[in-house]
Amino acid sequence: MLKIHKATVQDIPEIQSIAKTTWPVAFDGILSQSQLDYMMRMMYNTQELTSQIEGGKIIFWLAAIGKQSLGFMAYESQLPIQPQIKIHKLYILPAAQGKGVGKGLLNNLEEYGRSNGFETVTLNVNKYNSSAIKFYEKRGFEKIKAEIIPIGQDYIMDDYVFTKKL
Incomplete structure (x- = not known):
C-alpha cells in the first residue's frame, strides 16, 4: 500500500537518490549532460534542500x-496572493512508474487543495518531455502557455505551464 509522508531534513538523502536515478532517464535526449549536472547541483544540493x-x-x-521510497513531490501554496498550489517537482523512480505512485501523490495534493480552499494546481513541464506531458494531460491538466526560464550559466528551462481546476 502506498504511504505518503511529509519529508524532513532527514529525508534529504532519499530525495537526492531518487532525483539522481530519475533525472538521467526523464531528461535523456532533452538536456545536455552539462545542463543536467548543473541543475542537479543547483536544485538538489543538501544546503538548498535543507533551506x-x-x-x-x-x-x-x-x-x-x-x-522503499519510490518518488517525491515538492509544492507550495500561493496563498494569500492567489488560491493555487504550484507543483515544483514530481519524480518517480523509473522502475516504479506506471504503478500509481505519481497518481497517488497528485490525488493527495488535490484532496489537500480542495479541503483547504485552493482553486487550481499549476506546474511546469519541459516541452520535450512527452511522457510527463501525457501523464499530466491524462490526470486532467491543461496546457495554458509556454515559457522560457533562464536558470544561470546560459541554461534555460523551456517549459509548458499546465493547470488543473480543483
Missing part, C-alpha cells in the same frame, strides 16, 4: 511502499 524544507514554504512529500 526549502526548513523554510516551510516548499513542502516535500515522499511516497513509499513498505520501506
Whole structure:
C-alpha cells in the first residue's frame, strides 16, 4: 500500500537518490549532460534542500511502499496572493512508474487543495518531455502557455505551464 509522508531534513538523502536515478532517464535526449549536472547541483544540493524544507514554504512529500521510497513531490501554496498550489517537482523512480505512485501523490495534493480552499494546481513541464506531458494531460491538466526560464550559466528551462481546476 502506498504511504505518503511529509519529508524532513532527514529525508534529504532519499530525495537526492531518487532525483539522481530519475533525472538521467526523464531528461535523456532533452538536456545536455552539462545542463543536467548543473541543475542537479543547483536544485538538489543538501544546503538548498535543507533551506526549502526548513523554510516551510516548499513542502516535500515522499511516497513509499513498505520501506522503499519510490518518488517525491515538492509544492507550495500561493496563498494569500492567489488560491493555487504550484507543483515544483514530481519524480518517480523509473522502475516504479506506471504503478500509481505519481497518481497517488497528485490525488493527495488535490484532496489537500480542495479541503483547504485552493482553486487550481499549476506546474511546469519541459516541452520535450512527452511522457510527463501525457501523464499530466491524462490526470486532467491543461496546457495554458509556454515559457522560457533562464536558470544561470546560459541554461534555460523551456517549459509548458499546465493547470488543473480543483
